[in-house]
Structures are given as structure tokens and as C-alpha cells.
Amino acid sequence: MQIQRRTAFAAGLAAVALPILGKGASAQTAAAAPAMPGSPGFYKFKVGSFTVTTVHDGSRAVPLTGFVRNAPIEDVQRVLAESFLPTDQLRIPFTVTVVEAGANLIVFDSGNGAQPGPSPVGLFMANFRAAGYDPARVTHVIVSHFHADHINGLIDAGGARTFPNAAIMVPETEWAWWMDEGNSGRTPENQRGNFANSARRFAPWRADVQRFADGAAILPGIRAHAAYGHTPGHTTFHIADGGDQMMLLVDVTNRPELLARRPDFHIVFDTDPVVAEASRRRAFDRVASDRIRVTGYHFPFPAQGYVAKEGNGYRFIPGDWSAGI
Amino acid sequence: MQIQRRTAFAAGLAAVALPILGKGASAQTAAAAPAMPGSPGFYKFKVGSFTVTTVHDGSRAVPLTGFVRNAPIEDVQRVLAESFLPTDQLRIPFTVTVVEAGANLIVFDSGNGAQPGPSPVGLFMANFRAAGYDPARVTHVIVSHFHADHINGLIDAGGARTFPNAAIMVPETEWAWWMDEGNSGRTPENQRGNFANSARRFAPWRADVQRFADGAAILPGIRAHAAYGHTPGHTTFHIADGGDQMMLLVDVTNRPELLARRPDFHIVFDTDPVVAEASRRRAFDRVASDRIRVTGYHFPFPAQGYVAKEGNGYRFIPGDWSAGI
Numbered sequence: 183m184q185i186q187r188r189t190a191f192a193a194g195l196a197a198v199a200l201p202i203l204g205k206g207a208s209a210q211t212a213a214a215a216p217a218m219p220g221s222p223g224f225y226k227f228k229v230g231s232f233t234v235t236t237v238h239d240g241s242r243a244v245p246l247t248g249f250v251r252n253a254p255i256e257d258v259q260r261v262l263a264e265s266f267l268p269t270d271q272l273r274i275p276f277t278v279t280v281v282e283a284g285a286n287l288i289v290f291d292s293g294n295g296a297q298p299g300p301s302p303v304g305l306f307m308a309n310f311r312a313a314g315y316d317p318a319r320v321t322h323v324i325v326s327h328f329h330a331d332h333i334n335g336l337i338d339a340g341g342a343r344t345f346p347n348a349a350i351m352v353p354e355t356e357w358a359w360w361m362d363e364g365n366s367g368r369t370p371e372n373q374r375g376n377f378a379n380s381a382r383r384f385a386p387w388r389a390d391v392q393r394f395a396d397g398a399a400i401l402p403g404i405r406a407h408a409a410y411g412h413t414p415g416h417t418t419f420h421i422a423d424g425g426d427q428m429m430l431l432v433d434v435t436n437r438p439e440l441l442a443r444r445p446d447f448h449i450v451f452d453t454d455p456v457v458a459e460a461s462r463r464r465a466f467d468r469v470a471s472d473r474i475r476v477t478g479y480h481f482p483f484p485a486q487g488y489v490a491k492e493g494n495g496y497r498f499i500p501g502d503w504s505a506g507i
Numbered sequence: 508m509q510i511q512r513r514t515a516f517a518a519g520l521a522a523v524a525l526p527i528l529g530k531g532a533s534a535q536t537a538a539a540a541p542a543m544p545g546s547p548g549f550y551k552f553k554v555g556s557f558t559v560t561t562v563h564d565g566s567r568a569v570p571l572t573g574f575v576r577n578a579p580i581e582d583v584q585r586v587l588a589e590s591f592l593p594t595d596q597l598r599i600p601f602t603v604t605v606v607e608a609g610a611n612l613i614v615f616d617s618g619n620g621a622q623p624g625p626s627p628v629g630l631f632m633a634n635f636r637a638a639g640y641d642p643a644r645v646t647h648v649i650v651s652h653f654h655a656d657h658i659n660g661l662i663d664a665g666g667a668r669t670f671p672n673a674a675i676m677v678p679e680t681e682w683a684w685w686m687d688e689g690n691s692g693r694t695p696e697n698q699r700g701n702f703a704n705s706a707r708r709f710a711p712w713r714a715d716v717q718r719f720a721d722g723a724a725i726l727p728g729i730r731a732h733a734a735y736g737h738t739p740g741h742t743t744f745h746i747a748d749g750g751d752q753m754m755l756l757v758d759v760t761n762r763p764e765l766l767a768r769r770p771d772f773h774i775v776f777d778t779d780p781v782v783a784e785a786s787r788r789r790a791f792d793r794v795a796s797d798r799i800r801v802t803g804y805h806f807p808f809p810a811q812g813y814v815a816k817e818g819n820g821y822r823f824i825p826g827d828w829s830a831g832i
Contacts, residue, residue, distance in 0.1 A: 240830060482828050505565060
């Protein structure tokens with residue numbers, strides 16, 4: 183079926199036709215019909231003169247049991263059900279934000295990267311090309327933090343740089359942590375694989391890595407804002423042009439249907455959940471108070487919208503969709 | 508710029524690149540850059556073995572003044588602002604629902620149709636083809652009501668049937684009303700153009716029109732449910748297969764950010780706003796109570812999701828997005 187569906191590539195819609203978790207039965211049914219494209223995974227909007235494109239990398243289901251560490255699973259399920267999401271597992275989407283800012287074409291994080299076989303993730307590069315972009319044109323890759331789903335796409339299946347002509351920029355705090363295996367003992371056990379993985383993914387970039395501090399103006403219109411806790415150096419980004427602005431919230435929240443509604447939930451992927459919660463509340467407060475448009479790496483595609491204060495938590499409100507840019 | 512952007516057609520992304528209202532300035536800026544595709548306007552999901560595709564036809568801005576007839580504009584603006592929508596105008600999106608049900612390929616309503624020049628609407632046919640569909644393959648066109656944005660796409664620029672091999676099915680109450688100009692005096696003045704327009708759009712179909720009653724099983728898995736008031740015969744549709752179900756709410760609500768939050772708002776496009784409100788509340792109550800997935804013609808793309816009871820009104824909650832079908 184994989185090969186048959188690949189004929190959709192000819193229509194320029196690429197890997198968006200790959201089957202996604204929980205849809206196996208449907209995909210089997212469809213196999214008898216002519217190959218049909220899946221839903222295209224890119225969305226474009228403007229921030230001032232900048233063009234922002236959210237590029238979908240797929241979704242992956244993780245067990246719900248144990249995902250939130252400080253609440254009974256029934257509480258978690260109730261919150262998911264309020265947003266009409268499945269309650270037997272957590273489907274986590276991945277969406278990379280791309281910004282064209284003047285002559286710069288900037289990719290924030292790199293997705294899950296090329297997969298060895300059929301996979302519900304690793305769709306970034308096909309969707310990026312479908313959006314009209316050439317990886318060779320990328321001028322900068324800016325990395326938020328070194329979890330695998332954010333850095334695995336830095337290299338291709340052969341180990342070469344995915345964006346051959348790009349500079350790479352990383353938070354200095356994040357770099358210092360994961361490039362020193364001496365921090366292993368102070369790192370939660372389920373995160374220790376990040377040391378070796380970071381070394382591997384940055385290998386071909388290593389000599390050229392540029393490190394930036396919290397608050398740094400990284401590039402014209404782009405500023406780093408520390409939001410530590412998810413990882414030791416996890417960083418968000420503020421984008422501004424011509425009086426317009428947005429925030430890349432990255433992983434201050436996993437699915438907002440869960441962690442915006444309940445910012446007090448501590449999730450299994452946080453290196454320091456208490457610090458992560460404080461960072462999450464600070465980021466939500468800012469974007470809610472100032473009504474700043476946001477994107478989020480694990481937001482439902484197209485992963486752009488707004489955050490409103492509501493009750494003891496927040497609510498993610500998708501931005502209005504428009505075909506034009 | 509129009510011509511330059513049309514080069515995006517070559518990439519199979521067609522008219523989705525047309526500039527949309529309120530984006531003129533951005534589009535001008537982009538004109539100097541290489542042609543880029545806009546955001547693709549189709550989304551696919553399954554209902555049992557059926558494949559449902561929402562196909563975007565564009566959006567159009569209408570004046571906010573006078574849109575809601577029984578509330579001060581400040582109330583309307585406050586509701587829009589809660590959803591981070593513009594408050595100086597109302598942007599109304601148009602999205603056609605397409606259902607592949609066994610051997611049947613069914614299009615519900617037809618969009619705004621071919622436009623004489625650059626337009627923010629009329630994107631349906633390009634997006635329908637991008638979704639992998641051929642209009643000649645359509646077996647049935649089912650019409651919900653005879654407002655221009657739902658029937659103008661029934662014929663092409665030359666006046667011929669847009670779906671040459673399709674049967675056409677309409678609510679008998681709707682047909683009886685608009686095919687008899689004798690009803691003109693009992694029709695709000697701003698709706699009277701629908702008599703002549705309906706005659707024109709149905710002209711090449713007229714001999715073959717099949718009329719259905721409220722509650723009729725129109726096709727396997729597809730049933731009509733009257734929701735009068737928006738027009739005299741406005742009809743919603745229930746789709747069911749293999750224990751799965753959905754409702755096409757069509758125009759029981761214009762933008763749900765407005766009329767789900769405030770079902771008591773009476774809008775300028777309703778022929779009988781009091782009856783429309785009762786139909787709206789009945790439809791919302793059903794889909795909220797039974798947690799039935801819905802699509803809506805004026806919902807934010809991809810125009811599929813759920814309705815939850817909240818306070819004195821309801822809230823539209825977009826369905827989770829997935830690249831696979």
C-alpha cells in the first residue's frame with residue numbers, strides 16, 4: 183500500500199499521504215481505490231512583512247498512563263474529553279515553524295527526521311517542499327532544545343546536514359547541558375539518551391554551532407526567551423516586524439488542550455516539571471495578556487492561534503484560517 | 508500579480524494561492540518574491556468506511572454593521588474578540604463537504620462558483636481537484652438551501668452543469684418556495700434575488716431535479732433533517748456508516764464563534780430568524796448531547812469538529828487534525 187500511495191507524490195502532495203496512527207484500518211480500505219492525497223500539511227500567514235509557515239511533521243501516539251505524573255489518569259482523561267480528544271492514548275502532533283524574514287529563511291527545530299520505514303512522523307521535508315521551499319535555501323536553523331523530535335531532522339539518513347547551507351544556532355544553556363555527559367547524574371533517567379543523541383545529530387554541524395543567550399537578538403526581528411524546565415535550556419522565540427509580533431511557544435506546553443487547560447499538570451518529558459510549570463504560566467500569561475499570536479510544536483495543526491485566560495487555566499483558540507498569505 | 512501567482516497551479520496547488528480579503532498589502536509584498544503556493548484547502552477524514560473531505564471555497568468579508576439584527580454591535584464585537592477575530596468586519600468562510608460513500612461521490616452544495624475575475628471566493632473546484640477528485644466522477648449533488656453561495660457553483664461560466672454526470676437532489680420545501688415567485692411578497696426584501704438566481708442556477712438541471720422530504724433517507728447512510736428558518740427549506744444532513752456518524756450543520760450557524768456562543772443572535776441572512784434560532788438550538792443540542800462530529804459551511808477551515816454546551820450557549824471545538832485518512 184505504501185508504494186501505491188506514493189503515486190500521490192506525482193501530484194506534489196508528497197508524504198502527506200502516509201498513513202497515520204490509529205488510521206490503519208481506514209487506510210487499508212482506501213488501498214483498493216485509486217491513490218488519494220492525504221491532507222496537506224503546511225499553512226502560511228504573515229507577521230508584518232515576514233511569511234510564517236507551519237509545516238507538519240506528523241503525529242505519534244504515546245501511552246496516556248504515566249504521561250501526567252501529578253494527577254490521576256481520570257483527571258487527564260476528563261480534560262482530553264472536554265476537547266473531544268481520544269482518552270485511551272495521547273496523540274502528539276509535531277509542527278515546525280518556518281519564518282521568511284527578509285533574506286533569511288529560518289527553520290525552528292527540525293522535526294523527527296527521515297524514518298527507516300513507514301511512519302506517522304517524518305513528514306516535515308515533504309511538506310516543506312510542498313510549501314515551495316528548498317532545504318538548500320535555508321539560511322538558519324534555530325534549535326529550541328535537544329529533545330529527539332526537535333533535532334533528529336538535523337541530519338539525513340546518511341548523516342549529512344539536512345540544510346546544507348544553513349547556519350545553526352542553539353541556546354547556550356541547552357548546549358552546555360547536553361554536550362557534557364557529566365550532567366547525566368543530574369538528568370532524569372528517561373532523558374539520558376539525549377546526551378548521545380545530541381552528539382550524533384549535531385556531529386556534522388559541531389564546528390559551526392553558534393550559541394545564544396537568553397534575551398539575545400538572534401537575527402533581525404527574532405529574539406530568544408528562556409523558558410527552562412522542559413529541558414535545562416528550553417527556549418521560546420519572539421518574532422516581530424512592522425509593529426506585528428508572534429511567539430513560538432515550542433514546548434512550554436505539550437498539547438494545549440491538556441496543558442493550557444491544566445498548566446499545573448507535570449508531564450513525563452519535563453526534566454524539571456516545577457520549573458517547567460513556572461515557565462509555562464509565565465509564557466501563557468504574557469501571550470494571553472498581550473493577545474500575541476503563537477505557534478506551538480505540539481499544537482493541533484496548523485498549530486497557530488491565541489491563548490486566552492479562562493478559569494484557573496487557559497484555552498488555546500486556533501487562529502482564523504485563510505487560504506491567502 | 509494574479510498571473511504570476513497562477514504559476515502555483517503547476518504545482519497542483521491551484522487557486523489556493525489567490526489573494527484573500529484583508530491580505531492585499533501582504534500579497535503585494537509577496538509579489539516581488541517567486542510565486543509561492545498559498546495554504547491548501549482540503550481536509551480528509553473517515554466516518555466509518557466513508558471518506559469525508561472538506562473543500563474550501565474561500566472567504567469573503569461582509570460589513571459587521573447590521574449583520575446581527577437584535578443586538579448592539581458592541582455585543583457582537585465582544586463575542587468576536589473572545590475568539591480573536593477581527594471586529595471591524597465579519598470574515599465569512601465557505602467550505603463544501605464532499606462524501607465518498609461506497610460507489611457514490613456526493614457533493615453537498617456547490618460553492619460560490621467560477622468568478623469573472625480575481626476573487627477571494629470560488630476556490631472550490633481547484634481545491635476539489637487538488638484533493639484528487641474529478642467533477643465528472645461526482646454521482647450526486649445534494650443542495651441544502653438556495654442561497655447564492657450554495658448554488659452558484661452548480662453551473663460553470665458558460666451555464667453548463669458543473670458536475671456533468673451527477674444527479675441533483677434538493678429539499679422539496681426549499682424547491683417549492685424559491686421556484687414560485689408568488690412567494691416573493693412573503694420573503695424578506697434582501698432575499699428576493701434568490702428567486703431569479705435559483706431559476707438561473709438550476710436551469711440546466713431542472714428536468715432532473717429530485718426532491719426529498721424532511722427525514723428522508725436520501726442515499727445509503729445519508730438522511731435529511733429539516734432545520735428551517737435560515738431559509739424556508741434549509742436542511743441539514745446526517746451521515747452514518749458502520750456505527751460512526753456525523754452531521755452536516757450547513758447554515759444552522761454562520762461562524763460558530765459568533766452564533767454558537769450566542770445562538771440568540773438573529774442574522775441578516777435568515778428568512779425567519781425566530782424559526783432559525785429554534786432550529787439552531789435544536790441542532791446544537793443534538794450534536795452536543797450525542798458528541799456527534801459536525802461540519803459547517805461557514806465554519807473556520809477545515810470546518811470539522813464538535814459542539815460543546817457552555818454557559819447559555821455552545822462552543823465549537825475543532826476536531827483533531829491528522830495528515831492521514
